[in-house]
Amino acid sequence: MVCAGIFLVVAGVLTYTIIRFRARRDDVREPAQVYGSNQIEVAWTVIPILIVFVLAMATARVVSAIQNKTAPANALQITVVGHQWWWEIRYPALGIVTANEIYVPVSTPTNPAPTFLKLQSADVAHSFWVPQLSGKTDLIPNRTNTMWIDPRGEGTFLGNCAEYCGTQHANMLLRVIVQSPQDFARWAASQRENATAGAGTAAGRNLFLSLSCVNCHTVKGTGAAGTFGPDLTHLMSRETLASGVVPNTLENLRAWVKDPQVIKPGNLMPDMQLNQRELDEVVSYLSSLK
Amino acid sequence: MATINYIPERVSEQEARISLPSKLHEWLVTVDHKRLGLMYIATSLAFFCVAGSFAALMRAQLAFPNEKLVPPDVFNRLFTVHGTTMVFLVGMPFFAGLANYLVPLMIGARDMAFPRLNAFGYWMFLFGGILLYFSYIGGAGLAGHGTAPDVGWFAYSPLTERAFSRGTSTDYWILSIFVSGIGTTASAINVIATVLCMRCKGMTLPRMPLFVWLMMIVSAMVLMALPPLTAAQVMLLMDRYLGSHFFDTQAGGSAILWQHFFWIFGHPEVYILVLPGFACASEIIPVFSRKPIFGRAAMVGATVAIGFLSFGVWAHHMFSVGMGPVSNIFFAASTMFVGVPTGIKIFNWVATMYGGKIRFDTPMLFCIAFIVHFLLAGLTGIMLAVAPFDWQLTDSYFVVAHFHYTLLGGLMFTLFGAVYYWFPKATGRMLSETLGKWHFWLLLIGFHMTFDTLHFAGLLGMPRRIYTYAPGRGWATLNLVASIGVIVQAAAVACLIWNIVRSLRKGKPAGNDPWDAWTLEWATTSPPPEYNFAVLPEVRSSRPLWDLKHPEDPDWKYE
Amino acid sequence: MTSTIAIPESEWTLPDRGRVGVLCLIATEFALFTIFVVAYIFYIGKSLTGPTPRQVLDLPIWSTICLLSSSITAGRAESALKRNSIRTFQIWTAATILLGLEFLRQTAIEWIHLITVDHLTITTNLFGSTFYALVGLHASHVVIGLTLLTLVLVLSLRGAMYGQARRFELLTWYWHFVDAVWVVVFTVVYVIGR
Numbered sequence A: 001m002v003c004a005g006i007f008l009v010v011a012g013v014l015t016y017t018i019i020r021f022r023a024r025r026d027d028v029r030e031p032a033q034v035y036g037s038n039q040i041e042v043a044w045t046v047i048p049i050l051i052v053f054v055l056a057m058a059t060a061r062v063v064s065a066i067q068n069k070t071a072p073a074n075a076l077q078i079t080v081v082g083h084q085w086w087w088e089i090r091y092p093a094l095g096i097v098t099a100n101e102i103y104v105p106v107s108t109p110t111n112p113a114p115t116f117l118k119l120q121s122a123d124v125a126h127s128f129w130v131p132q133l134s135g136k137t138d139l140i141p142n143r144t145n146t147m148w149i150d151p152r153g154e155g156t157f158l159g160n161c162a163e164y165c166g167t168q169h170a171n172m173l174l175r176v177i178v179q180s181p182q183d184f185a186r187w188a189a190s191q192r193e194n195a196t197a198g199a200g201t202a203a204g205r206n207l208f209l210s211l212s213c214v215n216c217h218t219v220k221g222t223g224a225a226g227t228f229g230p231d232l233t234h235l236m237s238r239e240t241l242a243s244g245v246v247p248n249t250l251e252n253l254r255a256w257v258k259d260p261q262v263i264k265p266g267n268l269m270p271d272m273q274l275n276q277r278e279l280d281e282v283v284s285y286l287s288s289l290k
Numbered sequence B: 001m002a003t004i005n006y007i008p009e010r011v012s013e014q015e016a017r018i019s020l021p022s023k024l025h026e027w028l029v030t031v032d033h034k035r036l037g038l039m040y041i042a043t044s045l046a047f048f049c050v051a052g053s054f055a056a057l058m059r060a061q062l063a064f065p066n067e068k069l070v071p072p073d074v075f076n077r078l079f080t081v082h083g084t085t086m087v088f089l090v091g092m093p094f095f096a097g098l099a100n101y102l103v104p105l106m107i108g109a110r111d112m113a114f115p116r117l118n119a120f121g122y123w124m125f126l127f128g129g130i131l132l133y134f135s136y137i138g139g140a141g142l143a144g145h146g147t148a149p150d151v152g153w154f155a156y157s158p159l160t161e162r163a164f165s166r167g168t169s170t171d172y173w174i175l176s177i178f179v180s181g182i183g184t185t186a187s188a189i190n191v192i193a194t195v196l197c198m199r200c201k202g203m204t205l206p207r208m209p210l211f212v213w214l215m216m217i218v219s220a221m222v223l224m225a226l227p228p229l230t231a232a233q234v235m236l237l238m239d240r241y242l243g244s245h246f247f248d249t250q251a252g253g254s255a256i257l258w259q260h261f262f263w264i265f266g267h268p269e270v271y272i273l274v275l276p277g278f279a280c281a282s283e284i285i286p287v288f289s290r291k292p293i294f295g296r297a298a299m300v301g302a303t304v305a306i307g308f309l310s311f312g313v314w315a316h317h318m319f320s321v322g323m324g325p326v327s328n329i330f331f332a333a334s335t336m337f338v339g340v341p342t343g344i345k346i347f348n349w350v351a352t353m354y355g356g357k358i359r360f361d362t363p364m365l366f367c368i369a370f371i372v373h374f375l376l377a378g379l380t381g382i383m384l385a386v387a388p389f390d391w392q393l394t395d396s397y398f399v400v401a402h403f404h405y406t407l408l409g410g411l412m413f414t415l416f417g418a419v420y421y422w423f424p425k426a427t428g429r430m431l432s433e434t435l436g437k438w439h440f441w442l443l444l445i446g447f448h449m450t451f452d453t454l455h456f457a458g459l460l461g462m463p464r465r466i467y468t469y470a471p472g473r474g475w476a477t478l479n480l481v482a483s484i485g486v487i488v489q490a491a492a493v494a495c496l497i498w499n500i501v502r503s504l505r506k507g508k509p510a511g512n513d514p515w516d517a518w519t520l521e522w523a524t525t526s527p528p529p530e531y532n533f534a535v536l537p538e539v540r541s542s543r544p545l546w547d548l549k550h551p552e553d554p555d556w557k558y559e
Numbered sequence C: 001m002t003s004t005i006a007i008p009e010s011e012w013t014l015p016d017r018g019r020v021g022v023l024c025l026i027a028t029e030f031a032l033f034t035i036f037v038v039a040y041i042f043y044i045g046k047s048l049t050g051p052t053p054r055q056v057l058d059l060p061i062w063s064t065i066c067l068l069s070s071s072i073t074a075g076r077a078e079s080a081l082k083r084n085s086i087r088t089f090q091i092w093t094a095a096t097i098l099l100g101l102e103f104l105r106q107t108a109i110e111w112i113h114l115i116t117v118d119h120l121t122i123t124t125n126l127f128g129s130t131f132y133a134l135v136g137l138h139a140s141h142v143v144i145g146l147t148l149l150t151l152v153l154v155l156s157l158r159g160a161m162y163g164q165a166r167r168f169e170l171l172t173w174y175w176h177f178v179d180a181v182w183v184v185v186f187t188v189v190y191v192i193g194r
C-alpha cells in the first residue's frame, strides 16, 4: 500500500517532468543551470526516513506477534523432517510416522487448535511452505526451527519445498489436509495401528521383507525398519506418491516400484530391477497397506 | 565549438594497414586502459548473450506445465550458470570495463595507475569465465551433461559439501568465481589508485564527475565485500578436499554460517552491480536534460551512505532461516533505511530533468526507463524487507521478479544506455538511432511481458528454481506470457548486436563531442589516442567543457 | 583556441599510487582475515569431539616476541635505507628475516606436536579445522612477506636497492600488517579461545 503510494507520486512527477520539459527542436538555448538546493535535499531525506520509521515499527509489531507466540497446551505438535526430496512427518505425542501429507484438525474461533511444527532436516536445507496457511520456515540440518499454523477452514492445501535442495527440489511437494476434529481423530487412530496384512498378500509380504526395501523403508509390525525412505505402513492412506508427483493409484504405484527414476528422475530410490512376478507380488502387498 | 587544445594531432593513417595477426597480438599484449576496457565490455556482452540464451532455455521449459524439454539436472545447471554468469561475468566486468575506459579520460590522466595489473585483472577474469563454461565439457559428458555446477548462484551449504555434491561441478563454481574475483579485486585497487593519484591539475575530489566518484565507491565496496566470499569459498574447498568441517553439519558445523558469509558479500554485491549503472545514469541524464546534476554533493553522500548501509543488511536474505525476532526486526529496519539514500538519488535524477530541456536520444530513453524500473524494483524490495511479507514471498518468483527489475530493468538498461552514449567516443562512429529505438522499445516490451507477470506468479505461490510445475495452480498463463516476452527481448538484443556490427563499419562519423557534453572524455578525439590527451588538461569546475563552451557563464563561478 | 581560463599556478600534489595500492591491498586482506577470525570465534566450544584448545594449546610467547620484534627491525631497516646506509639496511633486513624464520620454525614445531602427539588434524573436529585454517592463513602471509624480504635482501646485495626507500616502505607496511594480524590471532586463538 505504502509502496504503491510512493510509486504513484514519484512516477507522476517523473511523467510530468518528461512531458513538460521535452526539448523543442527550434530551441537551442541552454536551460537555466540549477545546481541543487539544500532545503529540498533535506526534505526528501526526512520524509522517507519518517515513512521508513513507521514501516519499521509496524514490521516489528507483526514480527514479534508471530514469533513470540507460545504453544497452548492443547496444540498439536508435529515434527517435520526434510529429506532429499520428501517430507517425513512425525506426531510424537500420537506415535504416528507418515510422509508428505500432514493431517491437522481445523481451528475455529470457539475451539482454537493451532498446530506447532518442529522443523528439522536429515540432509540439506529445505523450506516448509504452504502459501495459504503460512509463510516459510527453513528446515536446516543440525538445527531445529519452529513455526505454527492455525488453519481456519477445512480442505487440502498445497505446498512445496521452497529452498533449493538439489535435483528434485521442484517435486518436493507437500499437502496439508485440514479436517474436522472428529475426522482427524479417526485418521490418527488408524495411523497408529500396525500394518494390516491383507488377505492373499503373504507371498508379497515375504518377498518385500527379503528384498533390500527394508533397508530404507519402515512397515510397522514387520521387520522392515529402514528410515532412509518414507514410512510405508499406511501407504495407501496417502493421496499421492513420492511427495506429490503422481496420484496414488495402482498403476502409478506399480510404475513407481518398477522404476522410480522414470516418474521422478534423479530421486534417491534406485531402480530395484524386480521381474514381473516380483513386481506383481510386491505391489499387491503394498496396496494392502491401508 | 572551437577546437580545444587537449585534442591531439590526428595520428598518421598507417595504423589502418597493420596486418590482422599483429593487430590481434597488439590486443593480446595491450596494457592500454581503453583497449582493456573495451575487451572487458565486449566479453561481458558476449557472456550476457550466452547467459541470456540459457535464460531463454529455462523460459522455454517453464512456458507450459509439465513440460519435458529440459531434464531436471540440466535445468538446475542452467539457472546456476545463468545467475553466476550474469552476476560475476556480466555485471562485474561491465563495471571494470567502464571504469577502465572512462575513469582516466574523465580525470584527465594518460592511463590507469597500474597498467599491467590492469591487464592481469582482465585475463584472470576471462580465465575464470572460461573455467565456469569449461565445466560443461570438462566433466563426465558432453552437451550439457557435463558437470556444470547445479547448486544455485548462492550455493548454500551443505548442498555443496562432498556428501551431496560429488564430482567436480561445485569446484568449478568455486574456482571460477575465485579466479575472476582476484581479477576484480585487482581492477578495484587500480581504480582507487587511479582516482586518487592520477587526477589532472585542478581536478579536486569535489570536482570529479559523479561517474568517477561512484566508480571509486564501488571499488572500495569490492575490496571489502569480495573477501567474505573468497574466505567462505576457501573454507568450502578445504571442506571438500582437506576434510575440514566448516559447513559440515554432521560434525557440528553450521549450515547457516555459509549463508551469513555469502550474503555479507552478496548484498553489497548487488549494490556493486547497480552503482555503475547509477554512475552512467548520473552522466547521461544531465547531458540530455541540458542541466547540471541536481545536488551533486547529496548524490555522493547518498552513495557513500548506501555503501556503508549495504554492509549491515545482509540477513534480509535469511528471514526464513529461523533467526530470532530481534535479528529479524533489526535487519528489516536496516534494509528499509537503505531505501532513504537510494530515494535521494532517484529524486535528484528527476530534479535534474525537471526544468531542463530533455532530448530523447536512445541513451536518455534507457535512463528514463531505468528510473521507473528501479523505483518499482526498490519498492518491491521494501516489501520484501517487511519480514512477515518475506516469509511468504522469499524464494518465490516474486523475488525473481524483484531482482530482475533491479538487474535487467535497472542495471542492464543503464548499461545499454551507456553503450549508446560512449560508443561514439570509443569508435568514432555513432550507433544508429533507428536501431537503437527498436532495441529500446522491444526490450522494454519484452522486459515487462516477462517480469511483470512473474511478480504475480510469485504472489500465487510459485517457488523459484523449479524445473517444472503441475497445471491447475494458476501459474500457466503467466508463465507462458513471461516466456513469450523472452523472444521479444532476444530480438531487442539482436538489434543491439546488429547495430554494433553495422555501425562499426557504416556508422555516421561522430566527431569529438556528439552529445555536446561536459566531461573531459569529450575533449579529446574519438577514439582517443593511446596517450589520451595531447596536453594534460587543467580544470576549474566539475564541468570543464561547459566552462570552455560558455566562457560567459562558467561553472567555476558558482563553486 | 587556447583555454581562456587563467588557471592559478598552485601546488598540485597527489598521493603516491604505490601507497594507495598497498593500503587497498591491506584493506581487503583485513576483510579476509576478519572472516576467518569470525569463523574461529563462531566455532569456539562447538566441537563434538576432542581435543579442545585447552588440552593442546600452549601460549606461543617466544614466537610472538620474535614476530613483533621483527616489526621493529623492519622499521630500522627502512630508516636505514632512507639514510642510504645500505650496510645497516642489510643487517636489519637480515635480522627481520631471521626473526620471521624463527617464528615459522616455532609454528612448525607446534603443528608437528599437535599432529603427532595430540592427534589434532584439520579433519579431527571443528577446532582443528578453524585453527589450522586461521593460523595457516596467517603463516602463509608470513611466508609471502619473507619471500619478498629475501628478494629485497638479494637485490640490495647486488646493489639494486639504492634510493628505493619508498618502495621498501610499502613492504614494511605489509609486514607490520602481518604482525598486527598475529596480535589478533594470538588474542583470539590462544587467549579467548582457550
Ligand code: HEA
Pocket: A006, A010, A047, A048, A049, A051, A052, B154, B270, B271, B273, B274, B316, B317, B318, B335, B336, B338, B339, B340, B342, B343, B344, B346, B374, B375, B376, B377, B378, B379, B380, B381, B382, B384, B385, B386, B390, B393, B394, B395, B399, B402, B403, B406, B407, B410, B411
Ligand atoms: C542490483 C541489484 C539489487 C538492488 C539495487 C536491490 C535493492 C534492494 N533489495 Fe534486492 N535483491 C537483489 C538485487 C538487488 N536488490 C537480488 C539479486 C536478490 C535475490 C538474490 C537471490 O536470492 O538470488 C535480492 C533479494 C532481496 C531480498 C530478499 C528476498 C528473499 O530472497 O527473501 C530483499 C529483502 O529485503 C531485498 C530488498 C531490497 C531492498 C530493500 C533494496 C533497496 O536498495 C531498494 C531501495 C530503493 C527504493 C526504496 C526506491 C526508491 C526510493 C524512494 C522513492 C524513496 C521513498 C521510499 C521509501 C520511503 C521506502 N532484495
Ligand code: HEA
Pocket: B048, B049, B050, B051, B052, B053, B055, B056, B058, B059, B079, B080, B082, B083, B084, B086, B087, B090, B091, B152, B153, B154, B400, B404, B407, B408, B411, B412, B450, B464, B465, B466, B467, B486, B489, B490, B491, B493, B494, B497
Ligand atoms: C544481470 C543479471 C541478470 C540478467 C540480465 C538476467 C536476465 C534474464 N533472466 Fe535471470 N537471473 C539472474 C540474473 C540475471 N538474469 C540471477 C542472479 C538469477 C538467480 C539464479 C539462481 O537462482 O541461482 C536469475 C534467475 C532467473 C530465473 C529463475 C530461474 C529459477 O529460479 O528457476 C529466470 C526465469 O525466468 C530468469 C530469466 C531471465 C531472463 C528471461 C532474462 C532476459 O532478460 C535475458 C535476455 C537476453 C537474451 C534473451 C539473450 C539474447 C541473446 C541473443 C539474441 C543471442 C544473439 C547472439 C548472437 C547474434 C551471437 N533468470
Ligand code: CUA
Pocket: A082, A083, A084, A085, A125, A126, A127, A161, A162, A163, A164, A165, A166, A169, A170, A172
Ligand atoms: Cu527440499 Cu527444496
Ligand SMILES: [Cu+2]
Pocket: B266, B267, B270, B314, B316, B317
Ligand atoms: Cu540484499
